[in-house]
Amino acid sequence: MNSRKKINKNSKRYIQWFGIVVIVLALVRCVFLGESVSPEFQDCQDVVASDAVDSLEDSSFRADAKVQTPTDSPVPSVSKTIDWSKSHRIRGVASFDKAFPDSNHVQLLSAKQWGVSPVKDREDAERRKCELVYIGSSPYYIIKPLTSSIPYLVPHAALLLEDIGRNFMDSLQVKGLPLHYIVVTSVLRSEYDVKRLRRHNGNATEQSCHLYGTTFDVNYNLYAKVTDPTECPKPDYGEARYKQVLSEVLNDLRQQGRCYVKYERKQPCFHITVR
Known part of the structure; x- marks a missing residue:
């Protein structure tokens, strides 16, 4: 218990x-x-x-x-540091002759380095399509009806021309200018074309860079409206803005080492050879 x-x-x-x-x-x-x-x-x-x-x-x-954002706010403090009205102004070049002095001799060396062997005539050019690129159609430039050349370039030069046309349109857009095409007036020439040109063109030379498919001419007085590409481009000597914008584009590419440029006076064009 x-x-x-x-x-x-x-x-x-x-x-x-x-x-x-x-x-x-x-x-x-x-x-x-x-x-x-x-x-x-x-x-x-x-x-x-x-x-x-x-x-x-x-x-x-x-x-x-x-x-x-200057368009959304009336505050003026931003405009004191950034001049929006001049951010995309047309600069151009001080002198066309000084900015684009590359002679035919200089361009010829590059043409021989990057180009094809000279073509004898148009039939010969047609047989060389494996070495050349057809440039008759592009959204960035137009080609004036050709009488002394044919619309072919080596791929390296065709890319340069495409970039020039694209950069030109981009520059027009940011500057608030109506869009225009640049106008190409001369491309690949045969030996027959060169001989015929020398009879009436003082600028034509027997040692032409155009023989190698590396060179093209862009008229600095002709521009075609994008809104009406079928309209035949006409010279507009009073409209210098487009020439200045084009000179900016070419000067930038030349400074980048992509091309040689000669400012021609007798024939109103920029004579351009790829580098």
Whole structure:
């Protein structure tokens, strides 16, 4: 009987201590629960904080962009640092003769390096199509009806002509000028064409760069409207802006080492050979 009472007494003590321990652990967990956050919850908090910061930064960026746009804001502070009316003004070159002095001798060396062997006549040129590229159609330039040359160039020169026409249109667009095509007036010439030209053209030479398919002439007085490409281009000597824009394009490409350019006076054209 005494042994049963002793066991019951010990059991009660054990249960009491067990209950105390459980309560203490529960209190400790409650106290430190706020300091132990699950990784998932912490990641969620980080995302929310990051989104809040990004939202503030985006708002700041939009506000700055609005201030920096001259058409959207009357604030004159931007115009004090950036002259929007002159950001795309026509610069041109100071002197056409000085900017484009490359003689036939200089261009001939490059023509022989990059070009094909001279063609004898048109039939010979037709047989050389594997070496030449047809340039009779392009969205960036037009070719005036040819009487002393045929519309073929070596690929290297054809790419240069394409870039000149594209850059010219891009420049007109940013300057707010109506889009026009440049007009190509001479391309690949046969030996027969050169002989015939020399009879009435003082600029024509027996050692012509046009023989090699590396050279073309762009008239600086003729420009065709993009709105009506079928209209025959006519000289407009009073409109010097297009000539100045074209000179900018050619001067940039020449400075990049992509071409030689000669400013011709007797025949109003830029005489261009690929490099």
